[in-house]
Amino acid sequence: MEIGIVGLPFSGKTTLFSTLTGLDVSMSHSGKLETHRGIAWVPDSRLDKLTELVKPKKQVNTSIEYIEVGGLETHEGKGKGFDPQFLAVLKTTDALCLVVQAFQDETVPHPEGSNDPLRDIHSVESEFILSDLAIVENRLLKLEKQIMQRKDEEDIRDRDMLTKFKEILENEKPLRELQLPEDEAIRIRGFQFLSAKPLLVVVNYEEADISREAEILEQLKMIADKPKVAVTGLCAKIELEISQLDDDDQQIFLEDLKIEQPAFHKLIQKSYDLQGLISFFTMSEKECHAWAIPQGTNAQRAAGTIHSDMERGFIRAEVVHFDDFASSGGLAGCREKGTLRLEGKDYILKDGDIMQVRFNV
Numbered sequence: 335m336e337i338g339i340v341g342l343p344f345s346g347k348t349t350l351f352s353t354l355t356g357l358d359v360s361m362s363h364s365g366k367l368e369t370h371r372g373i374a375w376v377p378d379s380r381l382d383k384l385t386e387l388v389k390p391k392k393q394v395n396t397s398i399e400y401i402e403v404g405g406l407e408t409h410e411g412k413g414k415g416f417d418p419q420f421l422a423v424l425k426t427t428d429a430l431c432l433v434v435q436a437f438q439d440e441t442v443p444h445p446e447g448s449n450d451p452l453r454d455i456h457s458v459e460s461e462f463i464l465s466d467l468a469i470v471e472n473r474l475l476k477l478e479k480q481i482m483q484r485k486d487e488e489d490i491r492d493r494d495m496l497t498k499f500k501e502i503l504e505n506e507k508p509l510r511e512l513q514l515p516e517d518e519a520i521r522i523r524g525f526q527f528l529s530a531k532p533l534l535v536v537v538n539y540e541e542a543d544i545s546r547e548a549e550i551l552e553q554l555k556m557i558a559d560k561p562k563v564a565v566t567g568l569c570a571k572i573e574l575e576i577s578q579l580d581d582d583d584q585q586i587f588l589e590d591l592k593i594e595q596p597a598f599h600k601l602i603q604k605s606y607d608l609q610g611l612i613s614f615f616t617m618s619e620k621e622c623h624a625w626a627i628p629q630g631t632n633a634q635r636a637a638g639t640i641h642s643d644m645e646r647g648f649i650r651a652e653v654v655h656f657d658d659f660a661s662s663g664g665l666a667g668c669r670e671k672g673t674l675r676l677e678g679k680d681y682i683l684k685d686g687d688i689m690q691v692r693f694n695v
């Protein structure tokens with residue numbers, strides 16, 4: 335699972351990237367044409383609780399890879415735009431995280447001269463739309479030529495689909511707003527359109543504004559209400575400090591700020607939810623492990639995320655929900671209450687299920 339971090343220059347992308355991944359890349363920031371990659375562990379209090387109860391040797395959370403690319407630049411004489419090299423990196427990601435500057439700092443002036451999150455979201459989204467439109471137009475030209483020579487059904491289907499996309503993009507609307515029939519939803523993936531990717535907007539506000547978060551985000555409600563879009567806020571500078579503290583100091587810091595968990599934890603969770611992912615768990619003396627699967631995944635497919643042999647040789651799964659496990663204090667209690675049950679391959683996993691796969695290869 336990969337998420338691209340984008341935004342205007344100085345919006346706080348690198349600060350956020352370092353917060354999420356724990357990597358210090360400030361020193362290596364030698365040129366604008368650099369991309370940074372790193373892993374963030376997805377916090378999950380249920381998995382923490384499982385580890386507490388089961389006491390395995392190891393705990394493994396799910397992870398997300400974040401990739402930061404350089405800011406949207408104004409190129410002399412060429413207008414504004416993302417570097418094509420960055421666009422290529424973004425295309426292969428599963429979702430985009432757009433950072434907008436809402437903090438006031440004399441030493442970090444906004445490239446447009448003032449803070450305006452809506453304007454910034456719009457200008458970055460326009461870049462996505464333009465990039466997609468160029469791909470659509472190119473492909474349409476080729477398809478028309480091909481169809482003139484030979485009427486291929488698949489080409490005609492693609493042409494009709496892309497013609498529909500072209501109209502949406504020309505109206506400056508992102509493709510993620512489209513409700514597509516299933517076959518088109520599958521075919522669109524191959525094009526890696528940027529405006530079709532789920533979008534998480536991160537408003538980077540000032541420390542003094544932490545208590546005003548609800549008010550700040552309210553102004554972006556019309557963006558947050560759109561399909562496959564989520565909006566969240568944080569002060570990247572403070573979050574970076576929090577992420578560098580050990581657990582005890584972190585707790586004191588959070589109490590001082592009157593918040594329960596670091597805002598970047600919420601952000602990671604939202605990146606996860608935005609992609610329609612849920613978690614299930616496996617546990618043994620060796621490790622308690624969280625696994626990411628798309629909502630609606632059945633037990634056999636889910637077993638494949640653990641190991642392909644488990645999917646191939648799937649017989650049954652023993653399943654209990656985390657809530658039942660935690661309230662019973664262990665498997666014995668679950669057996670007594672009948673909450674631990676055997677499920678077949680078609681069972682659809684729920685977020686928080688604990689599963690043990692029986693398989694034979």
Ligand SMILES: Nc1nc2c(ncn2[C@@H]2O[C@H](COP(=O)(O)OP(=O)(O)OP(=O)(O)O)[C@@H](O)[C@H]2O)c(=O)[nH]1
Binds near residue numbers: 345541569572
């Ligand atoms: N006051 C304040 N400054 C911040 C905040 N977040 C980032 N900064 C500062 O803004 C400057 C730019 O931050 P970066 O994280 O490097 O921003 P960027 O988007 O990666 O910038 P480019 O990669 O150059 O486009 C740095 O000096 C940060 O310390 C914040 O929440 N508040």
Ligand SMILES: [Mg+2]
Binds near residue numbers: 348349404
């Ligand atoms: Mg940067």
